[in-house]
Each structure stands twice: as C-alpha cells, then as structure tokens.
Amino acid sequence: MTASRTTYQIPIGPIHPALKEPVNFHFEIDGEKIINVDIHLGHVHRSIEWAGTKRNFIQVLYLAERICGICSYCHPMSLALAVEHAAHIQVPERAEYLRVVHAELERIASHILWAGVAAHEIGFDSVLFLTWQVRESVLDLIEYLTGNRITKGIT
Structure with a gap:
C-alpha cells in the first residue's frame, strides 16, 4: 500500500514584505519539495517604451535614466x-x-x-x-x- 500525497498551492505576492518588487509566485509543493513555480511579472510596467516614442533621443535618455533610482x-x-x-x-x-x-x-x-x-x-x-x-x-x-x-x- 502506497501513501497518497497531496500537493498544495502557495501563492506569494504580488505585494509581500519579503519581496522588494511586486512579483507574484505560485508554488506547488509536495511536503517540503517544490514541484512547480509559476512566476507572474509586470506589476510595475509603466509603458516607458510608449512614452519613449513621444520624445526625441535626448529626452528618452533622461527618461531611461529614471527607470530605477x-x-x-x-x-x-x-x-x-x-x-x-x-x-x-x-x-x-x-x-x-x-x-x-x-x-x-x-x-x-x-x-x-x-x-x-x-x-x-x-x-x-x-x-x-x-x-x-x-x-x-x-x-x-x-x-x-x-x-x-x-x-x-x-x-
């Protein structure tokens, strides 16, 4: 007779004190073993690419400079x-x-x-x-x- 194990889904994020940026993880675990991880990014997408199409090259350089402090x-x-x-x-x-x-x-x-x-x-x-x-x-x-x-x- 084999023991049946149940997997669990553990969501972490997109806002979590252990995360420095908004990101969403969905862990599938079996006991203490991680079976699968789904990662969802893009929670802080600010359409910088689109904003860059409305500016000249020099302005885009200053825009790119402000992506991250x-x-x-x-x-x-x-x-x-x-x-x-x-x-x-x-x-x-x-x-x-x-x-x-x-x-x-x-x-x-x-x-x-x-x-x-x-x-x-x-x-x-x-x-x-x-x-x-x-x-x-x-x-x-x-x-x-x-x-x-x-x-x-x-x-």
Missing part, C-alpha cells in the same frame, strides 16, 4: 549602446573607458546596497548601517565624477 546609469547606457550599434556609430575609446568606470561604480554601489539589505533581512542591522556608510563613499565618488549622485545625465 538604484541603477540610473545602466539603462540609458544600454539605450545609447543599442542606438550606436543600430546606427553603426563608433564612440571614442576614452568614452568607452569612462562608461565602464561609471557602470562599475554604480554596480559596486548597488551590490553594497543589496548586501546591506540582505543583512537587514536576517536581522543584522548593524551590517546594514556599515554597508550604507561604505555605499555613501562610493556615491560621493560618483558625485565627484559626474556632479550628481543618482541621475547623472552623462551617457
């Missing part, structure tokens, strides 16, 4: 790289180096932020404050290089 350089840089590739535009080597420096500084600041958030989630608030202090130093360097800490307008 944490990573406000990578979005306009991606847009500029796509346009340059489509139009067969070669930027100077110095510009490529500057882009890498700014992108890496932003990436460092973002990773420090999320390391602090992860520490906070498991109860190490002192680590959160230490990472915030280190991140401030990186943002100060970004401000020194670009004139702004978040929206830089330098793509």
